[in-house]
Structures are given as structure tokens and as C-alpha cells.
Amino acid sequence: MTGRTTPLRLGTRASLLATTQSQTVADAITAATGVPVELVKITTDGDVLTGPLAQLGGTGVFASALRDALLRGECDLLVHSMKDLPTAPLPGIVIAAVPVRAPHRDALCARDGLALADLPAGARVGTGSPRRVAQLLARRPDLIVDGIRGNVESRLAKVAGGEFDAIVLAEAGLRRIGRDAAITEILDGPTSAAQGALAVEIREGDAEVAALVHAVDDVEAATTARVERAVLRRLEAGCAAPVALAASRSGDRLTLEAEVYALDGTRTVTAVRDVEFGGVTTAEGAAALAADVVDELIAGGAAELADLPGARR
Numbered sequence: 001m002t003g004r005t006t007p008l009r010l011g012t013r014a015s016l017l018a019t020t021q022s023q024t025v026a027d028a029i030t031a032a033t034g035v036p037v038e039l040v041k042i043t044t045d046g047d048v049l050t051g052p053l054a055q056l057g058g059t060g061v062f063a064s065a066l067r068d069a070l071l072r073g074e075c076d077l078l079v080h081s082m083k084d085l086p087t088a089p090l091p092g093i094v095i096a097a098v099p100v101r102a103p104h105r106d107a108l109c110a111r112d113g114l115a116l117a118d119l120p121a122g123a124r125v126g127t128g129s130p131r132r133v134a135q136l137l138a139r140r141p142d143l144i145v146d147g148i149r150g151n152v153e154s155r156l157a158k159v160a161g162g163e164f165d166a167i168v169l170a171e172a173g174l175r176r177i178g179r180d181a182a183i184t185e186i187l188d189g190p191t192s193a194a195q196g197a198l199a200v201e202i203r204e205g206d207a208e209v210a211a212l213v214h215a216v217d218d219v220e221a222a223t224t225a226r227v228e229r230a231v232l233r234r235l236e237a238g239c240a241a242p243v244a245l246a247a248s249r250s251g252d253r254l255t256l257e258a259e260v261y262a263l264d265g266t267r268t269v270t271a272v273r274d275v276e277f278g279g280v281t282t283a284e285g286a287a288a289l290a291a292d293v294v295d296e297l298i299a300g301g302a303a304e305l306a307d308l309p310g311a312r313r
């Protein structure tokens with residue numbers, strides 16, 4: 001508990017997923033510290049083009065307006081879906097906490113309650129993620145996989161409306177907004193780095209806020225997500241790369257699974273490590289494990305499968 005009575009200001013996008021995630025973390029901070037947290041809606045379209053981070057472009061561009069607002073002091077903290085954050089650190093901003101992680105798996109949401117194996121030959125499945133395309137085609141090369149845009153709700157509406165036979169979404173996002181009834185199968189295998197994890201960002205050097213948000217940090221979530229992101233960073237791969245990762249803790253061990261796919265799903269390179277959990281809780285430990293895993297992926301031919309700058313070193 002601290003003496004602070006002024007609310008912390010948590011900057012958030014206005015989407016249902018963003019405000020739900022933000023409110024959950026706000027409530028957890030208040031429960032643990034007694035300090036009130038208020039949500040501040042930040043408009044992310046438009047200011048992205050004029051803010052100091054606009055030149056970054058590419059990956060994470062929709063985190064930029066929020067980060068601009070944080071750097072300008074319009075809010076004190078941000079809650080992101082960690083898998084949407086670029087792996088390169090941003091000067092002036094640090095991840096101060098990673099709360100307990102939600103499921104990291106993908107979910108199939110198909111018409112008529114169908115599982116992946118039961119979809120008819122040539123069924124249309126919607127996803128814009130090269131990783132998900134490759135994983136789907138590896139199991140069902142006969143499927144027609146097509147891009148799909150929009151938020152979770154509007155994507156689900158395209159299955160209900162018959163435009164797609166099925167779509168693939170993160171289980172975590174569906175559960176967070178209460179749409180888990182749409183799930184017809186939880187898909188096996190590794191997913192995107194840090195999927196299901198939230199990252200709480202604050203201004204570097206803001207000791208008061210750091211101490212408060214530390215109350216919602218979870219070492220297991222922070223470590224598994226950081227190890228996964230370290231591999232992505234070492235590969236110099238973004239969220240569009242056909243790369244899947246899953247780290248999990250069992251007692252004092254951590255298992256890391258990494259897969260790189262040919263975009264058409266016809267080939268996979270895999271690396272698996274089982275290491276001491278306590279050895280990878282620091283950024284340096286995570287980076288060393290990542291370097292080792294990436295060496296094995298490259299030796300297995302990952303550079304030929306996917307266009308990964310880090311895999312060509």
C-alpha cells in the first residue's frame with residue numbers, strides 16, 4: 001500500500017478487447033495497492049501519422065499513438081496485447097509488468113460446431129496471419145485459406161453469415177470478450193510469441209508507477225513471454241513471419257518449442273529446449289537461450305523456408 005490517492009491514468013484504445021484488457025489490469029492494480037486507476041481513451045488513428053513515433057511505421061504502428069501519449073505524460077501506463085508489440089525496446093519506455101498469462105493457443109471457430117478435421121475438402125478458412133496459414137495448410141492442404149480483416153466480432157460475423165466456413169483466432173482474445181462459445185476446437189501447437197500475455201508499459205525512470213504496477217507482475221508469464229520474444233528478435237522476425245513459439249514452465253524447468261514454416265505449410269523446422277527456469281528469468285538468460293535455438297533453426301534450414309533476416313546471418 002502507498003499513500004497515493006490521485007488515480008493512475010491508464011491510456012487505452014477504445015476497442016472492446018483493449019478496454020476489457022485495460023480494465024482487468026486496472027482492477028488488479030487497485031486490488032493489490034489500493035490506488036485507483038482510471039481509463040483514458042486515446043484515439044489511435046490520425047495522431048499515428050503526426051506523432052514522434054510515426055517514422056517507425058510497420059510493426060506495432062497501432063501501439064505508437066498510445067506510446068506517444070505515454071511519453072507526452074497524458075497517461076501513466078499502457079496495457080498492450082504483448083504479441084502486438086515490436087520486440088525492439090523503445091527509448092523512454094519499459095515493460096514494467098506482465099500479469100498472469102491467459103491461454104496461448106489458437107481457437108478454430110467453425111460453422112455448425114465443426115472441428116478442423118471435419119471441415120469438408122476445399123472449405124474456406126479466414127486468417128491473415130502467415131503463421132496460421134502455414135499451420136492450417138500443414139494439417140489440411142486442401143483448405144482454401146483467405147485473408148480476413150476487422151475486429152474479433154466482425155470476423156465471427158463472417159462465419160455466421162456464410163462468408164467463411166471457419167476462422168482462427170487467439171483463444172485468449174475470445175475469452176476476454178466473452179465469445180468463447182464460438183470456439184469449436186482448440187488447436188495444438190505453438191502460436192505467436194507472447195500470445196495471451198499482456199504487457200504493462202510505463203515511462204522509464206517512473207519509480208512510483210513502477211512500484212505500483214509491480215504488484216501485478218507474474219514471473220512465469222514475464223519469463224515465458226520474454227523467452228518467446230527473444231527468439232523472434234534474434235530471427236529479426238516480426239508478427240507477420242511464419243514462426244511459432246511456446247514456452248511453458250513445469251516446476252524449476254522451462255520448455256521452449258520453436259517452429260519455422262514454409263508459407264505453404266509443406267515444410268517445418270523445429271527446435272525444442274528444456275532448461276532451468278531460473279537461468280532464463282533475466283533478459284541476458286533469455287537472449288542466450290534464443291541465440292542457441294536460432295542457431296539450431298538456421299542449421300535446420302529455416303532461412304530457406306522463410307524470409308527471415310536474422311536467419312541469414
Ligand SMILES: NCc1[nH]cc(CCC(=O)O)c1CC(=O)O
Nearest residue numbers: 081084169170172173195196197
Ligand atoms: N493480432 C491481433 C490480436 N492481438 C491480440 C489478440 C488476442 C489476445 C492475445 O493474443 O493476447 C489478437 C486477436 C487474434 O490474434 O486473434
